[in-house]
Amino acid sequence: MGVYILDDKCVGCSACLKSCPFGAIEVKDKRAGLLNNCSGCGACADSCKFGAIVVEDNRQAEIDLRQYKDVWVIAEHNEGRLRSVTLELLGEGRKLADKLHQDLCALLLGEEIGDMANELICHGAKKVYIAQEPRLAHYQTGPYTDIISNLITTYKPNIVLIGATNQGRDLASRIAARVHTGLTADCTELDINEDGLLAQTRPAFGGNIMATILCPYHRPQMATVRPKVFKPAPRDTSCVGEILPVDSCLNGKCLLCDLLEVIKEAGQGVNLEEAEIVVAGGRGLGKPENLNLIKELAEALGGAVGASRAIVDAGWAPAIHQVGQTGKTVQPKIYIACGISGAVQHLAGMQSADTIIAINKDPDAPIFKVAHYGIVGDLLEILPALTRRLKQTAV
Amino acid sequence: MNIIVCIKQVPDTTDVKIHPETNTLIRDGVKSIVNPFDANALEAALQLKEAVGGKVTAITMGPSQAIDILREAVAMGIDDAVLLSDRAFAGADTLATAYTLAMGIRKIGDYDLIIGGKQAIDGDTAQVGPGIAEQLGIPQVTYAKHMKMDDGMLLVERMLEDGYEVIKTALPVLVTVVKQINEPRYPSLRGLLAAKKKEITVWNAADIGADEKRTGLAGSPTRVVSIFTPQRNTKAVMLEGEPEKAVETLAEVITKLNI
Known part of the structure; x- marks a missing residue:
């Protein structure tokens, strides 16, 4: 198995660059070449319109x-x-x-x-x-x-x-x-x-x-x-x-570990990963006490509370609430991001939500790039008003 | 107690930017780091060593530049480091990686505990740890948020979605850790000096007796056949006007979506 680039067919068009998951193709002097980190995976095979990339795969199944x-x-x-x-x-x-x-x-x-x-x-x-x-x-x-x-x-x-x-x-x-x-x-x-x-x-x-x-x-x-x-x-x-x-x-051999106890953590009744609605807070909340605004809105909607890495690291919220690359991945029907700027790592954990709503005071926050609905404004004003309004609807 | 920590070099995603037009990753100038969860694994190993004594060895598989993260591990205070590096290891999926690391661990030999991060932040698979445990025929405890030795046994708290389990296991065992387990230490000045001078062992496929049919791409059952950029919604509907009005509209949107 190996990947080769045929110099005589390559026109240096760079079409193959985007196909490589490892960034292992380089175009120099109008010729594509493979870098050291090429793993030979063959993902580039179909990207070349000129037939300059050859992927050889000699493997065969050893089973029927x-x-x-x-x-x-x-x-x-x-x-x-x-x-x-x-x-x-x-x-x-x-x-x-x-x-x-x-x-x-x-x-x-x-x-x-x-x-x-x-x-x-x-x-x-x-x-x-x-x-x-x-x-x-x-x-x-x-x-x-x-x-x-x-x-x-x-x-x-x-x-x-x-x-x-x-x-x-x-x-x-x-x-x-x-x-x-x-x-x-x-x-x-x-x-x-x-x-x-x-x-x-x-x-x-x-x-x-x-x-x-x-x-x-x-x-x-x-x-x-x-x-x-x-x-x-x-x-x-x-x-x-x-x-x-x-x-x-x-x-007996397979029971190498003893499960002594299973502990359900109180107050975390809603499983974040299975929640239909997630209301998540970030540094825009200003201070730890304001996390209550998130909790109240989540409660009014019957949803779960999420948190950005920034406020988990700052100790405002327990790590079990963290959404993002080093936290949990959620895919709710509605994700409401409050005061979360939307770093790549956070987006990784929530961008496949059906509907994303972003509330942030910075109109240029990256979160608005993935949001379906956005409000530019003050959380301390918007969140309590929204919670009140939704509670009325529920009644 | 002999502890082996499996670590991986990954791109530092805090540096990763997305190209505004093509929506692809800009990789230029992205620096490489120790996978963050593996830093927790190193810290957990060092804390156990401090509690009960013993030796900590870090192992990684990768190209020659992966030696950098082993030096970082030495700077944190581990005793020994091993790099598994061979052209034959390139293109490995999780099964081939687990096989290769297991062969390296066998060669190191005498171990009581193997620790790794719960997953690497580039691949996010969480498959290599259990894969190594299976190849070595030892039990595994994944997603550990606390562990300590208790009368010759290891007592582990394993995270669940809605709580945790308490598991008691005999040694040897493989444990993967979550970030809540600890706060990784910074290297000491002495550690940094030691790291510079440290002789790092480098083994190739022949050194660890690996069957080349089971390493790298040849030993990988899975194959990546295409890569594409996901469609992103880039046009948010901005609810403007007075806050009361925006809240009113938003409440209607939420109520409608939530039926």
Whole structure:
């Protein structure tokens, strides 16, 4: 495998420069050349209109890819309920399965989870593989990896989708390494390409660039997907499906860690990543006490409180509220940015919200570049007025 | 206690600017830094060493200039540093990277604890840590926000979306940390001097006995096939006029969207 530029065909047009995710192409004296940091990924292959870029790929599959069928969703649940991301994966999984003419299946591990298995069927799963036992009640990397990897080896799914939650990311990477396949994190778009492969699109470099990734020669094709990216599958009680109990086959070896306690943090009832509405505050609030204005507006809207890195670092808000590259990624229906200037790192965590509303006293703040609605003005005046006004509407 | 910290050199995104017209990243002059979460991992290792004694070794995979971040780690106070560098490692995805680092860690040998950041800020995958743990056949605890040794076992608080778990694990184990775990220290003057003089070990594929079919692009199941710039909304509807009027309009917009 390698990338070459044919000097006699290159006209130095620079069209290839933008295609390189690593900035590894340079045009000098009207000829393109590869820099040392070229990884040979081949992303530039189609960018050249003159056929000057040659990508050689001698790799072949070492396994029979045709044996691998069906789209699997690994279900995640919390306190006896399926997490919303699971239903979203079933919604997207259904489309992929239909395109491939394959079945949509779900995997459910836990204790006393029969009701949730039926819910998975109502949301489109044709088969639900279910492993029940007390030691699976709470997620633990070792046993979950053992059981799911065994199922993958036995039943050979074509695609495996997992929520990009703390649990899902922990589990997916361990499984991918165990079964030796590719895994694409945080996909925002999934499709089946003309070769029948899963085209996985994800943000890179803090959401400034999107990359489409394939896993051509290994199976299953695995992807994690952030909550709130896809529409949940509709619930239909007339759906039929099979529930297939599987051996949980736990041995002592996989239980290498003891889960002593699970602590839910009070006052953080709303999960920021799953919230429909996020009201976020930044340095424009002026002082820590003014965070209350954000809290009151969030409360009036039934939303969650977000914070910029600046005010988390300043100690005005706990880190669990931080939105952005080193914080959380949110994708709510409405994101209200209050006194947040909109640094690239913050945008990385919220720019895929359906509607962005920005309130800032600086009309040139970068946040207005991604906002759908904007108000230039004083937060201390606007926020209380808005909260009052919305409370009236609610009554 | 022997601790190995896995670190990565990443572009300092606080310097990254977006070209106003093409919406692409301007990379010129962007400096390279230790991945911020890995700085927390280094700090966590140093604190454990201070509490129970032992040795801290940092390891990274990258081109020769990645040696800079190992020197930074030495300046913070770690004892030893290893750079895995070979043309055969280029183009690695997370699986091939995890394999290569695991081979390097095997070569270092005697370890009780491996620490890394929860993810790197350029790729954001969070996949390499668990990948290394799997290759080494040891347990993993990701998203640690607190950890301490307790009677020969490691006690870890693992962040969840809505709280945290308390996990007790035997050693060896691999832990990835979130930034809440600590505040990374600044290098001391003595550290900076030591970093200048420090002999950094550099190993290539042959040195660590890596199978070249499993490293770099050849060992990577995933392949990037296209790159594009996401469509950005650049025209915000500005609600102007008196604050009362703007608030009124905004309230209507929100109410409508929230149905």
